[in-house]
Amino acid sequence: MIHLQNISKGYNKTSKAVDNLSLTVHKGEIFGFLGPNGAGKSTTIKMITGIHSIDEGSITINGIDLKTDPIAAKKQFGYVSDSPDVFLRLKGIEYLNFMADMYDVSQEVRKERITSLAERFGLENVLQDPIQSYSHGMRQKIVIIGVLVHDPDVWILDEPLTGLDPKSAFTLKEMMKEHTAKGKTVFFSTHVLEVAEKLCDRVGIINKGVLQFCGRLDQMRDHFKSHESLEKMFLEMTSNE
Known part of the structure; x- marks a missing residue:
């Protein structure tokens, strides 16, 4: 579970990249985070992962406060x-073993997971090649495998489908x-509506650093009193006033 409580981040004194954002992503849920370029999606994700500090508010991952216990939260x-x-x-x-070392994954467990994940993503024949020789899509897949090698409870994915083959x-x-389905959490941003x-x-829709909507698609349709596609609703919600 991910819980954001009134988080804000500013890059100057006059504007905020993220402004007083609160939301909860539950266990057993795939949560989509949507918004136009520059809306605050990546800034929010970088605060959740501890890459950016939080100016205001708090973030907890599975009940662990990111600010007071960052190592435990990041695990x-x-x-x-x-x-x-x-x-x-x-x-x-080498990269996958490095990631496994970072999370204290045993030799036996990592071997099984790397073999399984590499086969699912079709990389089993290129693991001995340097990553710089990989295509963009192959690099995306090796990073995904590296992230999943310690079997984390919560997945946080920033545009994960970009560059992947069908x-x-x-x-x-x-x-x-x-x-x-195992009761765990997926939070991902996407432009692919x-x-x-x-x-x-x-889904949550953010624009100009402010959360415009958070809920199910049918709730969004009720909000708009229509049966339009998410794309039309998305465009309406994020259009310039």
């Missing part, structure tokens, strides 16, 4: 950033469903 989640260009000089298997995108979406409509239990 609860796996984070896929919006850029897969990391540790390019390492071989794929088969791998389908695999990741199925894995999200499998994860939440069709994905949010088909995949998410609830």
Whole structure:
């Protein structure tokens, strides 16, 4: 579970990238975080993961306060950033072993997980190659595998489907469903509204740092008194006043 309570982040004295945002992402839930470019999605995610400090408010991950116990809180989640260009000089298997070492995953357990995940994403034959030789999509997949190697309770994914081939995108979406079916949590940002409509239990829409809506798709339709697609509602909610 992720709980944000009145969090804010400003980059100057006159404006806030995120302004007094509160929401809760429950266990057993796929939560989609939507918004136009510059809306505050990535800033929010970087506060949740501890990359950015919080100016105001509080964040808890599975009940652990990120500010007072950051190490314990960070052990609860796996984070896929919006850029897969990391540790390019390492071989794929070296990167995955590094990630397993960071989370104290035993040799026996990591071997099984790496083998299983690499097969699901079609990377089993390139793990001995340097990551800099990978395509963008392959880099995205190796980062995802690295994040999942310690089997975190909470997945935090920033535009995770970008660059993935259709088969791998389908695999990741199925894995999200499998994860939440176990009573665990998925929080992901996306620009692909069709994905949010088909995949998410609830969505949050942020614009100009302010949460415009949080709830189920049918609740959003009731809010607009219509049966329009999420795309039309999204455009209406995030259009400039």
